[in-house]
Amino acid sequence: MAELNGAAAAGSERLARLALDVLMAMAVPERFLNDWPLLKATRRVTAQQLPVLAWLDELTDGSSPILAPLLNQISRAAPKLEWRQTYKAEDLGPEFLTRYGWTELIGQRGPIASTTIACGILLLGPELLYPAHAHEAEEVYVCLGGTAAWMRGNEPFTSKPAGTVIYHPSWMPHAMRTSSTPLMALYVWRGGDLTAKATIIAPS
Template structure:
């Protein structure tokens, strides 16, 4: 499994490095992970029992030619990522933790420990609303598979495979899937990558 994860990291850095060549805010954010030195592995990648596992096969089907190589590297790793959902429970959406979550590879609590940068993957099942939330970290997403209705600071767009989305620190954003699950790569950076997201 270690070789599978290492290959995934390399493919992810290669993918982001292409975008980092464009000198804009997204390119600068992509470069932070694309050229970073990965620390030694300090944790484990074990078979997950997360309910999100049921979405994996379908979630990897809705990519694009641009995201195909990264999806091929990601698919064998998906069942072994440390999937979690760590928001406070919501009475209005009690099953949300079984519909969405993230598997973090690099970060303060990830198998590759880093206190200043996070890298992982977000998975949303079909017909799932990820409610409005914010966090101190600057967040970069790239959609690998599926489409979602994406809202940032009140502006809504449908976003699909290969698209990059930048969430500045403390800016409110949300996502809504419909007939396809969505799989996306994300990074967190900035002065505070330890404080968790909170719903607003």
């Protein structure tokens, strides 16, 4: 495993600490906090950009003293992060890929290694449906910026503002739909295969 240089390691560790601060302040279920690794960056990642980053500037907001430090740090650090996509054009269409991406901070692919949790940032552009999907890992989200409608199980889509905590048990179908604004959300997975591709239940 290649060592990060000092500046890259410090930046990754700062993001992870800010993410943990948000999760603790928002009172997510304790089991999502118990298995966190030592926040020491040991894995080298390669900076990778995606089209969805074009909407980052619309999300920078200092209005929440809890969320703003992480939201603003993600915006500053974005060019140095490894942004990824789980799906391909044949899964959800090429237009979906222009408005979707995520970066892992902690897990089996992020700079901070863990085999028990995966923690990162999801970014969705405006006017996008992320169709119903499910995965083995249970999941918690904290909406950091923007407003989107979320669907859980058989519940209808409901608008959730920044600061909302959303929980998905293992294999619960869930979906997100943005309108005129993008969405940035912090996520934590635990249990199951932390690198698994979610199963799409309803096509876009």
